[in-house]
Amino acid sequence: MALIVQKYGGTSVGTVERIMAVAGRVKRWREQGHQVVVVVSAMSGETDRLVGLAREIQPLPEPRELDVLLSTGEQVTIALLSMALQAQDCPARSYTGAQVHILTDSAHNKARIRDIDGARVRADLDAGRVVVVAGFQGIDEQGDITTLGRGGSDTSAVAITAALKADECQIYTDVDGVYTTDPRVEPKARKLDRITFEEMLEMASLGSKVLQIRSVEFAGKYRVPLRVLSSFEEGEGTLITFEENAVEDAQISGIAFSRDEAKLTVLGVPDQPGVASRILGPIADANIEVDMIVQNIAAHEATTDFTFTVHRNEYERALDILRRTATELGAREVLGDTRIVKISLVGVGMRSHAGIASRMFASLAKEGINIRMISTSEIKISVVVDEKYLELGVRTLHDAFGLERAEVA
Amino acid sequence: MALIVQKYGGTSVGTVERIMAVAGRVKRWREQGHQVVVVVSAMSGETDRLVGLAREIQPLPEPRELDVLLSTGEQVTIALLSMALQAQDCPARSYTGAQVHILTDSAHNKARIRDIDGARVRADLDAGRVVVVAGFQGIDEQGDITTLGRGGSDTSAVAITAALKADECQIYTDVDGVYTTDPRVEPKARKLDRITFEEMLEMASLGSKVLQIRSVEFAGKYRVPLRVLSSFEEGEGTLITFEENAVEDAQISGIAFSRDEAKLTVLGVPDQPGVASRILGPIADANIEVDMIVQNIAAHEATTDFTFTVHRNEYERALDILRRTATELGAREVLGDTRIVKISLVGVGMRSHAGIASRMFASLAKEGINIRMISTSEIKISVVVDEKYLELGVRTLHDAFGLERAEVA
Incomplete structure (x- = not known):
């Protein structure tokens, strides 16, 4: 009982x-x-x-x-x-x-x-x-x-x-559980029997709407075993566990993506200490959440290029603020792009498996998909690509990492 | 304030x-x-x-x-x-x-x-x-x-x-207050500026739906001054007071009536002590509320006729029970009538004014309205008449007691 x-x-x-x-x-x-x-x-x-x-x-x-x-x-x-x-x-x-x-x-x-x-x-x-x-x-x-x-x-x-x-x-x-990716984008998406909490957190934060992210965080904090099931069909659903996936082949659990992204870039910012906080400070003050952040040394020495993403709803506001900051900082130019998406590989397995990132970039390159930004965490690699490549990118990665195959015990 | x-x-x-x-x-x-x-x-x-x-x-x-x-x-x-x-x-x-x-x-x-x-x-x-x-x-x-x-x-x-x-x-x-009677029945009905609690209780219990009777009882118990007003029009409404009406002319405050009545009669019940409780006991056991009760010595000596009223919804159930009781008691006959109504004069003034009842009966008689039952309390006289006389009866009494005239200070 x-x-x-x-x-x-x-x-x-x-x-x-x-x-x-x-x-x-x-x-x-x-x-x-x-x-x-x-x-x-x-x-x-x-x-x-x-x-x-x-x-x-x-x-x-x-x-x-x-x-x-x-x-x-x-x-x-x-x-x-x-x-x-x-x-x-x-x-x-x-x-x-x-x-x-x-x-x-x-x-x-x-x-x-x-x-x-x-x-x-x-x-x-x-x-x-x-x-x-x-x-x-x-x-x-x-x-x-x-x-x-x-x-x-x-x-x-x-x-x-x-x-x-x-x-x-x-x-x-x-829905009857957590899938390797959204079945509407990749019909070969497969329901997972289990997923770890960390993976579920990444999937939820990346727009997989099965569970509210706060409830996953809360469940993690109190170590509550969660199971996602369908109200309408019988089945075991997906168990969200604290144990890492012991299955050898499963370096990657799923592919998450988000269409709600917008990208902003300041080009030619004079490179001084504290430039990142001077750019992002006014954005944070306006209560706009920043997701990915990338800073490159620009071709012209002594200046830097700075790029970050925000929710598409916040794009106009962020652009306004950034233009003012750019003028103050004496930057060369401000660019923006709302026709981008983010695709992420999620899996605790990548901790112990080298070469995941290179396999990801190679598969995308083979299909001619240009990567605009890259960001990594311990169990996730995210890339920003042009909006038009969303479906192709997801399917390519789903195939490259063999996610349609059932896990083998 | x-x-x-x-x-x-x-x-x-x-x-x-x-x-x-x-x-x-x-x-x-x-x-x-x-x-x-x-x-x-x-x-x-x-x-x-x-x-x-x-x-x-x-x-x-x-x-x-x-x-x-x-x-x-x-x-x-x-x-x-x-x-x-x-x-x-x-x-x-x-x-x-x-x-x-x-x-x-x-x-x-x-x-x-x-x-x-x-x-x-x-x-x-x-x-x-x-x-x-x-x-x-x-x-x-x-x-x-x-x-x-x-x-x-x-x-x-x-x-x-x-x-x-x-x-x-x-x-x-x-509604904008308490009226001398229902204006849909008597267009000359007049709004009262004040009414006593006892009168309001009688009006409410007799089907005047302005206030829920429990709230009036409750207000009386805790001596809470109540006022009935309209949500839609401006006005002073009707104040329900603890003071008796000091106005000379106002022996009667209003005329209440109820269409929900049904009358049951047992004829020729052998007259023995306890006959009333033997008739009403089974009715009470069935949770049927009895309103008016009248007992007459019948023409045949040593037997009695017994009449009471119930809510029209309870009529069939009460009739069933009464027929069984009548057989047990050896009564001659059971009669019932659902085409009756009750009309009541209500007014604390009748306590100190003789002749109210006789004026009421005389006015009804003059219009050829036959009274089937009478019941009195300290501030109320109720009569049961044929359903078809409801409007005529209410208007006759409203006129006979001068209720259309405003109270004079």
Whole structure:
């Protein structure tokens, strides 16, 4: 018998029929002898409907009141799912975030969980009940309702798993697991049975939208075993583990990519100590996040070229700021490009395998794909290429590293 | 400066535009120097929508979970109204029933308020904020969400008025006050400036739907001054007072009526001690409420005729039970009639004025209206007449007691 925390997102509970289906799935786990805590999101569309009502009143609604409003979405789902379980003769009881004391800080709309009191949940589990908890929400020390921000239900599930010392946190989504890359780009993409936390973090931060990155970080911090599964199909999903992949052939777990990139370059900056911080300081002050950073000594000596990437939404703002900085620094020219993408190889295996980077660059070169920027970390190599090469680049690398082949034990 | 509790029902907050209008009204009270607590219901239609979702899952949803579900309705309204106040530069803060500790018993769907902790509300008022509280809901000693049943927001408002020792509880509705009778039946019906609590209780219990009877009882118990006003028009409304009406001419305050009546009669019951309880006992055991009761000695000596009224919805069940009882008692015959109505004169003035009853009976007789049953209390005389005489009866009495004339000081 295991204690399992399951999380179902908005699509999985989007209609009364789907809520009944979730109840059936939960009931089967319980009938196999497991104790089950279920964390749910608002029914799909409900959060948008509520935000719409608020925006009719105030373009920027007061954060405290927005949380009071939005938290009703999950509260509706917990009540309906508990009824659906009871209708299938499965004892169940619902709790809001406040009722199980999901204590957060007071950062409304993006609160962080500090503590959870699991006593009430444990009492219900011991009494044979399924416990249904509202995700995404908590309560601060003043007793005010808080929310964790979009996707926060994953974080709630992980936090509850940690607080209860449960055996596994199962995240049910509309995909059946984590893939070597996006199957819409590479039809030969293969579902992974397991992936390490570090790899999952890189995949999530690179735009693989299966899990919210905060929940993965949180799970890593508290060493909570996570599993991603489909709400709609049977299957084992993908287990996110703390053990490194023991499989020889698997130097690379997957290929992530992001279309949301934009690149900015300052050419001919007089090269003095502190030039990088003088360029990036004003960008950071404007709350613009910088991703990749590359600095080259330019052809003309005593000057340097400086390139970095930002989210495409921030491009115009960043360009404005950079032009002003460039003038101050006496730089020659500012260039920008929004028609670029980032492709990344991710895998803990590359730690112990040399030659990954060169194989990557060679495969891309063979297809005539020009690399604009390179950045590496211990388990990731990212390249920036022209937007038009996204699909070709992903497929080329997927093939070059043999990702379509099943792992061999 | 006064401390005022205002309650707005579902129609008054039924759309974003109406919520903005309510905010404007609240703001004007505050600008006049008053402290204001606002109690709101769910937006009209929302409770029905939620009940509909629950019924799709379970025909009889579990009461605890139904309360978790329904309480979201008011929670949405408090957030939106607080935003609307803030959008109009009026500081405001919302609270759920749980957050201001509206402690109730655990009778889900029909809980009764036991206590309210006004400390948090008082602190906000002292800080210059309007406080917006969710009506209809509370929390029991286990921390479970409860609701007070339909119309419970009135009761919430009265309870909060009592807890805060506020100066007045204003109930905003879609009518502009309490009338001498239903203006749809008697166009000459006149709005009353004031009415006593006892009269209001009788009016409410007789089907005048302006206020929920429980809230009137509650207000009477805690001596909370209530005022009924329109959400849509300006005006003083009707004040419900503890002082008896000092105006000479006003023996009668109003005429209430009810179409929901049904009459049952047992003829020729052998007259023995305890016969009334033997007839009504099985009716009470079936949880059927009996309203008027009349017993006559029948023409045949040693037998009695026994008549009582029930709600029309309970008629068939009551008739079944009564037939069985009649057989056991050896009664001659059971008769029933659902085509009857009850018309009542209500007024504290009748205590000190003789001749009210005879004037009432004479006026009805003059119009050829046959009285089937009579029942009296200290401030009310009720008659049962054929359904077809409802309008004629109400108008005749309204005229006979001069109710269309304004009260003279």
